[in-house]
Amino acid sequence: MTLQFPVAGTWTTSDQVREIRSPFDDSLIAEVPVFTAADVDRAVAVAKQALHGNPLPTHERAAILDRAAILLSERVESIAADLSREAAKPIKQARVEVQRAVSTLQFSAAEARTFAGELLPMDAAAAGMDHLGFVLRVPIGVVGAISPFNFPLNLVAHKVGPAIAAGCPVVNKPASQTPLSALNLAQVLFEAGLPMEMLSVVPGPGSVIGDALVGNPDVALISFTGSPEVGWAIRSAAPRKRVGLELGNNSPLIICADGDWKAAAAAVKVAGFSHAGQSCISTQRILVEEPIKEEFIAELVKHVGSRVVGDPADDATDVSALIQRSEAERVGSWIDAAVANGAKLAAGGDRTPEGHVMPTVLVEADPRDDVCANEVFGPVVVVRGFTDVDAALSEANDTRYGLQAAIFTSDINVALRAARTLDFGGVLVNEVPTWRADHMPYGGLRDSGNTREGPGWAIRELTEERLVIIKG
Numbered sequence: 423m424t425l426q427f428p429v430a431g432t433w434t435t436s437d438q439v440r441e442i443r444s445p446f447d448d449s450l451i452a453e454v455p456v457f458t459a460a461d462v463d464r465a466v467a468v469a470k471q472a473l474h475g476n477p478l479p480t481h482e483r484a485a486i487l488d489r490a491a492i493l494l495s496e497r498v499e500s501i502a503a504d505l506s507r508e509a510a511k512p513i514k515q516a517r518v519e520v521q522r523a524v525s526t527l528q529f530s531a532a533e534a535r536t537f538a539g540e541l542l543p544m545d546a547a548a549a550g551m552d553h554l555g556f557v558l559r560v561p562i563g564v565v566g567a568i569s570p571f572n573f574p575l576n577l578v579a580h581k582v583g584p585a586i587a588a589g590c591p592v593v594n595k596p597a598s599q600t601p602l603s604a605l606n607l608a609q610v611l612f613e614a615g616l617p618m619e620m621l622s623v624v625p626g627p628g629s630v631i632g633d634a635l636v637g638n639p640d641v642a643l644i645s646f647t648g649s650p651e652v653g654w655a656i657r658s659a660a661p662r663k664r665v666g667l668e669l670g671n672n673s674p675l676i677i678c679a680d681g682d683w684k685a686a687a688a689a690v691k692v693a694g695f696s697h698a699g700q701s702c703i704s705t706q707r708i709l710v711e712e713p714i715k716e717e718f719i720a721e722l723v724k725h726v727g728s729r730v731v732g733d734p735a736d737d738a739t740d741v742s743a744l745i746q747r748s749e750a751e752r753v754g755s756w757i758d759a760a761v762a763n764g765a766k767l768a769a770g771g772d773r774t775p776e777g778h779v780m781p782t783v784l785v786e787a788d789p790r791d792d793v794c795a796n797e798v799f800g801p802v803v804v805v806r807g808f809t810d811v812d813a814a815l816s817e818a819n820d821t822r823y824g825l826q827a828a829i830f831t832s833d834i835n836v837a838l839r840a841a842r843t844l845d846f847g848g849v850l851v852n853e854v855p856t857w858r859a860d861h862m863p864y865g866g867l868r869d870s871g872n873t874r875e876g877p878g879w880a881i882r883e884l885t886e887e888r889l890v891i892i893k894g
């Protein structure tokens with residue numbers, strides 16, 4: 423039976439249906455309506471009415487977010503199971519994502535309670551004498567939230583949670599492969615008291631639903647997480663809207679000989695291979711100081727060999743199938759091309775009929791190979807040696823991306839040099855570039871995007887500043 427989705431204030435379905443099938447074994451998971459541009463327009467119109475009609479007071483919005491966090495934490499198992507099935511995310515990683523969405527909602531509730539405008543020192547100018555001035559923060563308007571498949575729950579929570587905190591209604595277009603997690607989050611929010619008019623979830627093709635959101639003049643802000651190609655096209659199609667882009671990366675990790683390289687190898691076991699490397703900050707380019715390079719590779723290969731590749735529903739699985747067979751083929755072809763160009767395969771390289779790419783370690787791939795120069799978005803890391811840390815910093819910076827970068831060193835001066843030199847949205851010291859807590863400012867430069875998420879930062883984007891001057 424086709425599932426119903428919340429669109430324009432009611433549970434609804436559509437004549438057209440899409441089957442959601444497991445990326446791992448192709449089994450049927452659900453039948454989901456395919457909506458149209460007209461459905462988007464209805465959802466936006468109802469959202470606009472909710473914004474202007476009878477807006478919820480701040481204390482109610484905060485309480486809804488807190489109640490939703492509690493409901494989500496009570497349903498970790500069932501919501502993680504849906505997430506795992508639709509995205510082929512190993513179940514233990516899916517549980518972590520649900521827990522993270524709980525904290526994203528909690529931090530959003532905290533923002534709702536504390537985010538405020540600003541008092542201005544008007545009498546700092548002679549003309550400002552006898553004037554009181556302050557800046558109110560008002561909701562920007564209806565938000566169009568376009569989300570990707572790889573964190574189908576927590577990245578929707580990162581868009582919807584701060585929007586509710588700011589008082590903005592949302593029309594969400596989930597990735598076509600992963601609409602169930604967005605649906606589950608909406609259900610929890612409605613049970614927690616969110617009026618249905620405040621949130622529509624509208625599955626359908628990116629080009630149809632996305633275009634309708636981007637083209638609708640009543641959508642004030644597009645919050646997009648996904649690939650640079652789609653993100654920048656949206657940015658140029660909507661010059662009059664605020665457009666927040668969270669895009670990709672080919673995350674560099676520098677490991678100095680004086681750093682705890684054993685801890686780094688153990689961390690990369692997760693950071694390079696979690697959800698089969700389909701994370702925007704998956705560790706990808708590992709630059710290791712020559713004296714420890716061989717030992718590091720041996721340690722990393724040992725860890726990578728312990729990764730269990732299999733069924734996402736199995737508690738033992740660390741790495742499962744990529745989101746599509748065509749993606750497994752693309753990643754495989756990049757590995758093959760790097761090897762043909764002289765890289766050494768230290769682990770992995772194979773594919774399975776179920777769409778897995780075996781966890782792969784390449785050594786000394788050429789920086790111009792796709793596995794270095796572009797975002798692999800698969801379970802592949804590349805190790806390259808360096809002799810001079812400044813050269814390693816330059817190599818890390820030699821990329822069109824700029825989301826997060828990291829360095830392991832015990833030298834505080836090198837750590838500070840890295841923090842000042844690495845041209846990324848975030849620099850991590852003695853931690854992998856894949857690390858993220860949900861309340862930190864998270865976002866990138868260049869082809870990694872143009873904004874910061876994390877409820878405390880997102881809420882700034884989601885509000886306009888309104889100046890108020892009172893004479894007297």
Ligand code: NAP
Nearest residue numbers: 569570571596597598627628632648649652668669670702
């Ligand atoms: P994608 O293909 O760009 O899709 C992202 C979303 O955009 C999906 O909902 C997709 O819908 C939609 N879309 C596709 N074409 C569109 C169009 N013409 N107009 C409007 N929307 C459109 O990316 P993905 O493969 O799902 O995700 C992988 C990328 O996301 C990677 O580059 C990754 O690094 C990045 N990412 C970044 C972050 C971050 O926070 N910086 C986090 C996670 C992922 P359909 O599914 O229907 O095509």
